[in-house]
Amino acid sequence: MSSTPEPTPARLRAIPSRLLAGAAIVADRLVGERLAAEGAHKWHFAVLVALAEAGAASQAELSRRTGIYRSDMVAVLNELADGGCIRREPDPADRRRNVITLNPTGRRRLERLDALIADAQRELLAPLTPGQQDSLVRLLTVLTEHHRPPHPRPHDAR
Amino acid sequence: MSSTPEPTPARLRAIPSRLLAGAAIVADRLVGERLAAEGAHKWHFAVLVALAEAGAASQAELSRRTGIYRSDMVAVLNELADGGCIRREPDPADRRRNVITLNPTGRRRLERLDALIADAQRELLAPLTPGQQDSLVRLLTVLTEHHRPPHPRPHDAR
């Protein structure tokens, strides 16, 4: 007489922080799998978008735009540079900085990754109606906008 | 002429998987901070709830109820046992298993942690109206229920 396997208690299933964690894991796996198939990374996409949308920038600037820590940014830019997606050259106007520039190869790379990411989002949101998808995005936006260091932090960028 | 710091591009901000990741981080920090102040852990709470709601169980059963991998469950139960929250004894009916039983100390501990978790959820959801909060929970539930191993897996529990 083996006991029937109890499902996750409702009290546990209803906890928002747990739901968010679970959903984030699913989402990350979906995105990660697709990008990995192309030898790409979540972060590469973020940096390429930041460059395409707001133009060339220093590494610290890219850090702020993408939320990637500037210590992790180094490796990301190394990889993007190795792939010929970006140019990285010292800023003549401020010799502390590097100017990161998106080049044509990077632009093509972005197009490709964009399609993969879009696919992943589609699969992720598949169980929701378009209206529900918008709703979810709006709610999550409100939530994340609200919880964040009020002022961009005394000093030191991420 | 220092360039004005560009914000995160809208194209990045609108990506659901990124929003979910961000929200999950915020949520986890909120919960983690509160529980840490009490020397507790996310997982302790999950296990205590699983025991309170569905009764005594083996470690593998608790694994399935909570989603915690059975390899990680060992340490969690060690800590709960050290704190006198549970009893862990070999199952006479099946000597492969341990029977984990919630005791009065554990029940009190659960009450305390439950309050902390509830606080954290309140703060997390503060920027949303009650209706929006329900909405979010419902959407996330649909999403996570949809994306999950259809059949409980051939063998080997998490």
Add this chain to the structure above:
DNA sequence: TACCTTCGTTAGTGTCACGAACGTTTGGGC
């Protein structure tokens, strides 16, 4: 000049989800 900040970079920490492999025990098929 002196001081504080920013920048790129290296290195390291802690947490978490997840998997491999083990010895033990059990149950089902033959």
Add this chain to the structure above:
DNA sequence: GCCCAAACGTTCGTGACACTAACGAAGGTA
């Protein structure tokens, strides 16, 4: 009764990620 596949508890390890500390170099400012 014997065999084999599976489940159990446990140990150890991995890879990803968020995050911090510190350093040398350079700039801004008083």
